[in-house]
Amino acid sequence: MIRNRWLLFVFRLVVGGVFIWAGALKAADPLGFAQTIKNYRAFPHDLVFIIAIVLPWVEVLSGAGLIAGVLKKSSALIAAVLLAGFIILVGSALLRGIDTACGCFGSVSRRADWGLMLMDAVLLLMAVNVFVAAGPKRPLASGRSTPL
Amino acid sequence: MRLKRLVVGVLTIVVLSAVLGGAFHVSLVRRFFAGEFRDSFVDAGRYPGIIFITRSEVEDLLFRGQAVPVDSRTPDEYAAGHIPGALNVPLASSDQALADLAARYPPGQCLVVYCEGGDCQTSTALARLIHDRGFHDIRVYQGGWTDWASAGLPAEASK
Numbered sequence: 250m251i252r253n254r255w256l257l258f259v260f261r262l263v264v265g266g267v268f269i270w271a272g273a274l275k276a277a278d279p280l281g282f283a284q285t286i287k288n289y290r291a292f293p294h295d296l297v298f299i300i301a302i303v304l305p306w307v308e309v310l311s312g313a314g315l316i317a318g319v320l321k322k323s324s325a326l327i328a329a330v331l332l333a334g335f336i337i338l339v340g341s342a343l344l345r346g347i348d349t350a351c352g353c354f355g356s357v358s359r360r361a362d363w364g365l366m367l368m369d370a371v372l373l374l375m376a377v378n379v380f381v382a383a384g385p386k387r388p389l390a391s392g393r394s395t396p397l
Numbered sequence: 398m399r400l401k402r403l404v405v406g407v408l409t410i411v412v413l414s415a416v417l418g419g420a421f422h423v424s425l426v427r428r429f430f431a432g433e434f435r436d437s438f439v440d441a442g443r444y445p446g447i448i449f450i451t452r453s454e455v456e457d458l459l460f461r462g463q464a465v466p467v468d469s470r471t472p473d474e475y476a477a478g479h480i481p482g483a484l485n486v487p488l489a490s491s492d493q494a495l496a497d498l499a500a501r502y503p504p505g506q507c508l509v510v511y512c513e514g515g516d517c518q519t520s521t522a523l524a525r526l527i528h529d530r531g532f533h534d535i536r537v538y539q540g541g542w543t544d545w546a547s548a549g550l551p552a553e554a555s556k
Binding site: 276279280281283284285287288290294297298301302303304305306307309310311314320322323324326327346361 | 425489519
């Protein structure tokens with residue numbers, strides 16, 4: 250577990266930045282995102298629409314929370330759960346022989362493949378690290394600096 | 398206490414996201430609950446050139462030579478069997494194939510896009526991409542390859 254505060258800050262910037270960028274692109278075209286989710290053939294039609302309307306904003310807000318340090322632990326948890334979900338979704342699509350774009354970045358998405366799962370896994374490790382390290386602030390009396 | 402703060406934080410983000418999503422896309426939400434987007438998530442206002450058709454309409458168009466079939470499945474699936482004369486434009490790696498399509502046919506060319514059939518959705522997604530390339534007469538064959546093959550209609554294989 251990495252506890253270096255600068256590295257943790259970099260993790261927050263990377264995961265938060267990716268989430269804000271991905272969420273904003275999806276929010277700009279919710280129907281396109283809905284179609285992409287439907288391509289995975291994993292959710293009922295009505296649920297797909299709700300996911301397409303809400304999920305982009307969950308990504309934007311949790312990304313912003315990670316970068317700003319507001320609701321940091323909750324944001325890191327959401328990011329980690331979403332990334333784990335993306336990995337499972339892409340993995341199941343690959344195992345079922347579904348060949349599609351991932352939908353991660355709206356219309357500029359890449360193919361849903363093993364490389365994408367690896368990228369998501371790296372981001373997941375960063376998010377989990379931030380979540381675990383984001384404990385309560387140490388008392389100032391200890392004389393040590395508080396983590397970011 | 399820490400767990401409670403964590404849960405409250407998560408709920409805050411999710412509820413706020415639902416409110417923002419609903420507020421930013423209020424017209425889409427209204428249209429959805431009014432019954433639109435029940436078959437596909439294609440906005441007829443934004444994609445007026447995309448029409449969903451049945452097998453008999455596909456047969457009419459293709460046998461009269463009025464349309465070019467476009468197969469959105471993977472190269473392996475396409476090679477195993479496809480509608481005669483179909484071009485393979487796999488959705489996941491469509492950039493070059495779309496550029497070739499645009500170079501080969503005028504924007505007014507009628508295209509029939511299909512995928513495996515059943516609940517496959519890549520034909521609809523590909524139809525949107527083709528529409529974005531300037532084509533404005535795109536028909537999506539919802540029955541797809543499964544429907545075509547099960548009807549015993551002519552097929553071609555590349556292998």
